[in-house]
Amino acid sequence: MSSAIINGKEIGQEIRNAVAERVIRLKEQGLTPGLAVVLVGDNQASATYVRNKQKSCEAIGMYSELIKLPEETKQEELLTQIQQLNQREDIHGILVQLPLPKHIDEDTVIATIAVEKDVDGFSPVSVGKMMLGQETFLPCTPFGVMKLLEYSGIEIAGKHAVIVGRSHIVGKPMGQLLLQKDATVTYTHSKTPDLPSFTKQADILIAAVGRANFITKEHVKEGAVVIDVGINRDDNNKLCGDVNFAEVDGIASHITPVPGGVGPMTITMLLFNTVQAAENKLAN
Numbered sequence: 587m588s589s590a591i592i593n594g595k596e597i598g599q600e601i602r603n604a605v606a607e608r609v610i611r612l613k614e615q616g617l618t619p620g621l622a623v624v625l626v627g628d629n630q631a632s633a634t635y636v637r638n639k640q641k642s643c644e645a646i647g648m649y650s651e652l653i654k655l656p657e658e659t660k661q662e663e664l665l666t667q668i669q670q671l672n673q674r675e676d677i678h679g680i681l682v683q684l685p686l687p688k689h690i691d692e693d694t695v696i697a698t699i700a701v702e703k704d705v706d707g708f709s710p711v712s713v714g715k716m717m718l719g720q721e722t723f724l725p726c727t728p729f730g731v732m733k734l735l736e737y738s739g740i741e742i743a744g745k746h747a748v749i750v751g752r753s754h755i756v757g758k759p760m761g762q763l764l765l766q767k768d769a770t771v772t773y774t775h776s777k778t779p780d781l782p783s784f785t786k787q788a789d790i791l792i793a794a795v796g797r798a799n800f801i802t803k804e805h806v807k808e809g810a811v812v813i814d815v816g817i818n819r820d821d822n823n824k825l826c827g828d829v830n831f832a833e834v835d836g837i838a839s840h841i842t843p844v845p846g847g848v849g850p851m852t853i854t855m856l857l858f859n860t861v862q863a864a865e866n867k868l869a870n
């Protein structure tokens with residue numbers, strides 16, 4: 587029997603519809619939620635992502651503004667831009683598209699974003715609050731995965747979640763959010779010896795390694811829920827995840843496809859956070 591497909595496009599759309607309703611309520615009160623996306627340089631993939639984010643904003647009636655800066659932008663200039671966005675009344679969320687050019691220090695840039703506008707949830711204060719279980723913007727990709735699990739009726743408490751990958755923006759926060767829902771969490775990564783001996787124990791397996799088709803049938807226990815966070819290009823330049831879908835299909839109970847799984851949820855939760863930021867401003 588083949589695995590149940592967790593449809594991120596569909597679940598994302600359902601959440602976006604609810605977010606669109608909140609946009610209407612805000613507009614009735616004279617406030618249009620606004621997202622600023624800062625793009626430095628001309629990375630082709632980044633340009634595509636940014637366009638998708640803007641289109642998604644417009645589709646639900648939000649305002650979005652692209653601040654496009656040249657590759658050779660100095661760090662100081664970028665920081666000044668962010669400080670200006672921090673001050674703006676019409677901008678509620680700020681996203682600085684990563685990666686940034688090598689001469690710019692990402693940590694410094696992200697730490698400059700006002701915490702109440704940090705809709706990516708990447709700033710040190712946001713991360714600290716998340717760790718403490720305090721109210722804050724959650725990073726969009728792990729937040730989106732939590733929504734996928736919730737909408738698919740997958741129980742988390744008491745389950746063994748194994749994370750493959752320890753990035754600041756996916757792996758680390760993903761484990762934290764699952765832990766907060768009472769999963770037992772194991773972190774694995776590129777230096778983990780005998781990876782399958784760990785991943786084979788997973789009730790919920792999160793693949794966030796960034797290597798095409800890296801997770802194969804040897805890694806997966808019968809009946810596991812497999813969440814594929816990867817966005818890679820295979821040898822034929824086709825979009826694919828970290829999981830070898832064809833191999834794992836039928837072993838997993840549930841699996842997310844790429845495209846149409848986690849990706850659309852990342853953008854959905856960005857919209858969600860931005861509307862929340864606007865609502866917070868109205869409340870304060």
Ligand SMILES: Nc1nc(=O)c2c([nH]1)NC[C@@H]1CN(c3ccc(C(=O)N[C@@H](CCC(=O)O)C(=O)O)cc3)C=[N+]21
Nearest residue numbers: 635681682683684685706817845846847849850852853
């Ligand atoms: N500050 C910052 N925040 C981010 O959230 C951020 C970032 N920088 N840098 C780049 C990554 C990548 N990312 C994606 C979001 C959605 C899809 C997505 O919607 N993917 C579609 C397919 C899109 C396609 O066809 O190419 C899918 O999986 O179905 C992909 C990738 C956000 N990122």
